[in-house]
Amino acid sequence: VGQCGNQVGCRFWDLALREHANVNKKGIYDEALSSFFRNVDTRSGGDGPDTYKEKICSLKARALLIDMEEGVVNEILQGPLRDVFDGKQLITDVSGSGNNWAVGHKLYGSRYQENLVEKLRKAAEHCDCLQCFFIIHSMGGGTGSGLGTFVLKLLEDEFPEVYRFVTSIYPSGEDDVITSPYNSVLAMKELNEHADCVLPIENESLFGIVNKVHQMANSGKLGSTVKQNSLVTSSAGSAKTVQEKPFDAMNNILANLLLNLTSSARFEGSLNMDLNEISMNLVPFPRLHYLVSSLTPLYTLADVNVPSRRLDQMFSDAFSRDHQLIQADPKHSLYLACALLVRGNVQVSDLRRNIERLKPSLHFVSWNQEGWKTGLCSVPPVGHSHSLLALANNTCVKPTFIELKDRFMKLYKKKAHLHHYLHVDGMEQSCFSEAISSLSDLIEEYNELDATKGGPRTDPSRLKI
């Protein structure tokens, strides 16, 4: 939803095709492909059922592209991915949301509600078994933030049993949209109440990764040529080759995040990890569903041999701030739970060895001292022999939320720009007070957990029979 959401989405579909093409040499439409794509026989109008085990005719993304401006979506439809989407999967408008959450949520929400429900139902009907919705959006603007969270609420109402994963780009302190704190906090309330899992992302982190990769790729050090298609930031080998736009590198990182997140659900492995397992294991209390993600490796060197030392380095990197997609400090905060999704030629002993090695330097909450969820997927990402995605439910997200709250309060106290919101039909002052209250409650929940950190460990006495 929105400009950011669609730009990331575009990269995602491109890299998804690349990943499947890498694995699926025979061009047969298989179960792995069917998780994200439909196989459409364009002769029959594209509404027939999917055909497994047959040759790929025309792959269509299981997606809805929503934007209240036409520019980004039009560009996608004219670019190399145009055949991956069909016209019935779009909802666009002309004037945009003016960076106003209320316009996105209340105005466009009510205007497009029926249309949205209809298109969602249609897309769901094309699925044998619908497990999960992914929403990609940014928090700081108007469409992604406002309409995006409207769609989230709609999904909960219409499909209550289907998991809702949200990838949210949080604005930085120097964001050039003045009202981004309003938009973000208003959106946070919706995320608190209606999302199963949220992966908060910060541009600063993506930017840092892009720089790091760039340095490495161009350092020209002897013996350190990097495999181009292995860069977490690159589009090499995908449909979109030359014309790289400024945000492409950063968006590729997010696309890779989503691919790794779903790898074990799509491909085989010795210890599968489905999306519903991620939600089950990483969310101990309903509202504490914000996960810090980190990806490694960011690139692979062209020399192939991978001694196990380098494998262990991959695990260490996953716990280094350089590889996180959000600016936070999990090592000095409290882990509630942690998931490790490994891809490629990595076995359970490698996993166990590294968990033992890293555990002592991490603080886990007293009732979850061994709070590790692990998954092993046999298929590595393109260009790599193995990779690791770490998802942590950690109180280190608290400072991000506190900062957001502070920026909100700075504006709100002066009632700056408030009238732009209150003018919108359906928007009232209470929306603001409820939103900030929801955020404060969330921060308080994290505070209570933090208070237990480092305290004396008294296990509750057991049942006496």
Place this chain on the structure above:
Amino acid sequence: MSIITVQLGQCGNQIGHEVFNTICSDVRDTHGLCSKKENESYRDACKERFFCEEQSEVPVARAVLVDMEPKVISQTLSMAARSGYWKYDDGSHFCQKQGSGNNWANGYSVHGPRHKEVIMNLVQKEAEKCDRLGGFFTIMSMAGGTGSGLGAFVTQCLRDAFPTSFLLNHVIWPYSTGEVIVQNYNSVLTLSHLYKSADALLVHENDVVHKICAQLMNIKQISFRDINQVIAHQLGSVFQPTYTADGGLHYSRNPLGDLMETLVPHPEFKMLGLRNIPQMPENSLAYSTFSWPGLTKHLRQMLIANAKMEEGIDWQVQPPRLGSSIPSNHSTNKPLHFNTSLANLVILRGKDMHSVDLGSFRDPSLYTSWLNPEDAFHSWKTLRAFNKYEKSASLVSNSQFLLKPLDNVVGKAWNMFASKAYIHQYTKFGIEEEDFLDSFTALEQVISSYTSL
């Protein structure tokens, strides 16, 4: 009599596949190191037990495969078929797309009732293929959602539908440092429910098998496949044909029944541990020789000291001396770390097993006081060597082997339960706090019973 194997969830299906592989490969092996007649007898008994051969070129495993997601079963079926030596029946599997999300409640309360009919129909179909049904062997992990939750439900259904058949659950204990965060909840719920329906629970602990792979098998990068192959070898060493009576003329026809009769005299005590020696890399076998006295001595000490494998056995631990003035059921009479048994079964495979003296296993000081040692100890034997091991000795024990692991799991689960973490994920599917409390109570009772042995 035939055993029907029910493979539940990813773990159950992966292990089940290795078990049939091992059994099949053992039977095909011409190194049985015994007479041709003996070999044929063994093979026939094994085939009756585990395979069906009508209308098929290769033996068809007597198994039902169940999983809530498709990838594992699909792989399992094709790997078996590709081996060329055996396969699964094409119609004997059931899967869904969603998975159970590691949620016991989802497996038990949602998938169970929803798919009960289809699954039990598959079981019924397999049962009808058997001339005589000896019972069920279910394989599952306690940590996840399908094997554990749906597995507990299916076990209950099996008990209801086949009240007089024997029912043995093979349960995999997860790594103690996390495979699944909610594994302790899932384990507590699974164990308490299985206890009500099953005749016995045969346990393998991932941590233990992992150590065997590392230290005895010398495997550097241990995969789940390696782990499952060790487990399959150990299970094969118990369930391949044996003579249960000295001087018996034919292989026993009722292994599950015999197992229950010898090892489960009391319904409060159903936890069985398994030890198998020797265990070593295949390429070392040719250079090793074994003696029965050596093997049985080690096995006995492993029993007494609760050693999980043949390395690092604590030889200091000795049984308490009988005839002392302290009453024998006084808990301080027993030295620390001594593993008290309720009942034991030793299985010997290989030449000259007739000469083995197992009297040391009949020592009354090994056992709790309220059973006659003559009734508490049994042995099964066969000349026929198993799985390329010239001599192989297994111990199936109903003792305090699993007391500590059980206590650990219950303790950790209780700790988490006190904070109410993750409970909302279970109540969402109909498992309430009271259900948890019932399970905790049931397991504390089991712990208490085993402690007072």
